[in-house]
Amino acid sequence: MCRRFYSESKPSCKVFFAKDPIKIVRAQGQYMYDENGEKYLDCINNVAHVGHSHPDVIKAAVKQMELLNTNSRFLHDNLVQYAKRLTATLPEKLSICYFVNSGSEANDLALRLARQYRGHQDVITLDHAYHGHVSSLIDISPYKFNQLGKEGKKEFVHVAPSPDIYRGKYREDHPDPASAYADDVKKIIEEAEKNGRKIAAFIAESMQSCGGQIIPPAGYFQKVAEYVHKAGGIFIADEVQVGFGRVGKHFWGFQLQGKDFVPDIVTMGKPIGNGHPMSCVVTTREIAEAFGASGLEYFNTFGGNPVSCAIGLAVLDVIEKEDLQGNAIRVGNYLTELLNKQKEKHPLIGDVRGIGLFVGVDLVKDQQKRTPATAEAQHIIYKLKEQRILLSADGPHRNILKFKPPMCFTMEDAKLVVDQIDELLTGMHALQNVPPCSFPNDMQETPPKSTEI
Helix, strand or coil, X not given: CHHHHHHCCCCCCCCCCCCCCCCEEEEEECEEXXXXXXXXXXXXXXXXXXXXXCHHHHHHHHHHHHHCCCCCCCCCHHHHHHHHHXXXXXXXXXXXXXXXXXXXXXXXXXXXXXXXHHCCCEEEEECCCCCCCCHHHHCCCHHHHHHHHHHHCCCCEEEECCCCCCXXXXXXXXXXXXXXXXXXXXXXXXXXXXXXXXXXXXXXXXXXXXXXXXXXXXXXXXXXHHHHHHCCCEEEEECCCCCCCCCCCCCCHHHHHCCCCCCCEEEECHHHHCCCCCEEEEECHHHHHHHHCCCCCCCCCCCCCHHHHHHHHHHHHHHHHCCHHHHHHHHHHHHHHHHHHHHHHCCCEEEEEEECCEEEEEEEEECCCCEECHHHHHXXXXXXXXCCEECEEECCCCCEEEECXXXXXXXXXXXXXXXXXXXXXXHHHHHCCCCHHHCCHHHCCCCCCCCCC
């Protein structure tokens, strides 16, 4: 019945592995189980941040549900304690929290804050960016609006090049790609002002996820923030995909840029509640006061409710108690090391990039031309699924193998996945000179337009 429903709902419903979707009925740690009891290693789920069905998170949720769940019009200790714990992980000036229920809600509210701050309207976003599914965010997400053709991009939206040093306009051989990419943002601002427009915000994921696991070069955000602030705008760091210790050495992805960079607004979601729907916007007192001065009261029925805050506190406790940031460093480094060894062995691997447990493998047909190997990427993820390993492919060309597993992922898990990828790539070498019509069916399938989680 489930498969039939999805097959009849194609226009509006997308699933992983559409040719042969999986019905998942339970999950634990880094494993998911289908209706037949088959166990799958989950390399995809950055939502189940501390592991699927973590007992400490479940216990905290149930305990609070048994006592009270209500809206934030009433005083409650959980809300205050969670706000204190969360802001303690951030630079001092980021001190005001707005609790909401999803990454999309968080980014939508961040845009409202930015536009109210100085009364400006225009937004600069990165090419291939994805910030959420509501109308205001589709407008600033080229990953989505490019699918609508020429009419997709609104006049108030300005698209800067993704700071991709592997296949972007300024690559690894450029003497200063950070400055070069930032200068493109500066030119966008100058052109917008020449046309009488004013910049409200620059928004970027601290590391682009749907855009292809892109790590901005160090110093890029600082320079962009300087230009944006000079134009009267603010910098929004979207941590919905990459926050809460995933990068290992820092709690937040934007901190990779250095201590001298502090965004004006940080948005968070997905991992914040380990699968429970909650999110947050954190900003400065100055921006919050400007928002409040509008006279339009902000209220969110479920944002910051006692159960959500209890869950959020439990997630922070588990990250600390189980040293999941340390695990992200150890396992992430090992995973990257194993993948780089495969890069030396297999010409289909053009680039391996990542930090902590946020890793991308860029597959190419030609090392020199860096031609995206889209069909090959699809072949690999389907074959891995047959081996009970769940991995996704994304990026503008859907050729990036995308690792963002639960933070309890182990070295043994990393070795298992890479060994399977090695075996698949070895078998695919024989197909490199075979005409496309002779490829296996799953290497000819058109990948889905949207695969974001």
